[in-house]
Amino acid sequence: MIYLDNSATTFPKPQTVRNAVSAAMAASANPGRSGHPLSLAAARKIYSVRQTAAEFFGMENEARVLFVRNCTEGLNIALKGLLHRGDHVVVSSLEHNAVMRPLEKLSGIGVKYTKARIFAGDDDSTIDSFRRAINKDTRMIVCTHASNVWGIRLPVERLCALAHTYGLLFVLDAAQSAGVLPLSMADGYDVVCCAGHKGLYGPMGTGLMLLSEGVDPDTLTEGGTGSNSFSLVQPEDLPDRYESGTPDLSGIAGLGAGIGFVMGKGREKISSHEFSLITRLYDRLNGKRGVVLYTDRPSEEYSVPVLSFNIEGMHSEEAAAALGRNGIAVRAGLHCAPCAHEFMKTEEIGAVRISPSVFTARSEIDRTAQAVIELADQRKPKSLRL
């Protein structure tokens, strides 16, 4: 199988990640609950991953690295824990449902939001768009670092500066960018939420929420933390405040190994490899009869290595299924991001998304390009087009 669905989750995982998960499963007890060697060893493992993540993301205080189940959970905590009735939020026109659905839920208690239009390849216009969306009630800008559908990269460093100019919080959805694009908390982000299982190569079911100093959302979950147990009030200390219940030790151990893998290989090197593949694919498909591309040629300045397309006359799911029959695994549909599809007017048929990883070979991209071109050649007549 040629696996090109790495934006959903990277596959395969590095051997070091699989080893770390197995090792944690083989010798672990509940961390932070007991004083025996197995429990303390588990706590040390988790702490070491916290340290690794803090180093990778430019944080001085590892206690502000929080383990969550996925990026979505982190975003829910950030949005529901920081916003109140009457607050207004500015989002981009490319957001994932991990941002939009919590905001829709919050709209029920009087939180409002405005979508700022993105101008791909024109950061000045994008910044102006966000600036115009800010009003007297705006409390936060939250946006994706890069569209999970179109790979369009947002100028988040400038948007963060814009937010702070107006005294707003800036929350970053780094689901598609962590491990791929440069990302440091030293750049001033208030909250960054990451998937652990995508560009960080950890197991599914892992994620990170990174909090800057002084940003302490309300909690969505309270419970046992192994600390200050006589008190019925949730501890204020981090990370316990946000990490109730037994943690996913094996997942966290795997995530640590995944971050270590990225650090060892070099983020820039991985990113460069993936960009070389996605631009190669773009060049092969661009201008081919029946293949519809929606974005400019991917570039490191304005993109992440993701390419979505359609084949004239075919629903994206039909095209993906046809590629699947050729042993090529891709994702079609709306990618949990209807806003991004409305942006490109593809909400009816979705799009076929291709996303490589460090393990993708050039030959696999070439075979995929050929398969797409052949599929487009066999496309249905115009009368059957959607």
Added chain:
Amino acid sequence: MGKPAIMVSSVTNALRGQKLLASHGIRAEIQRSVGKGERKGCGYSLIVAPDKSDTAVGLLIKSGIKVVGQTERGSI
């Protein structure tokens, strides 16, 4: 007289504290706290040599690691 046990709020703070103290040449062992009275409930302590206790507490507080109490553990 036992060894000084510096009580901190969580295992993460115990590990942070252990790393901090080690960087200053102070060896600390992590054990579960024996919480009683006002300090009952779960937590962890850093067990240090008696002559390092005051220095250790000062370093922890200075670095933002909350010290929730001090007791003695076992006998020398």
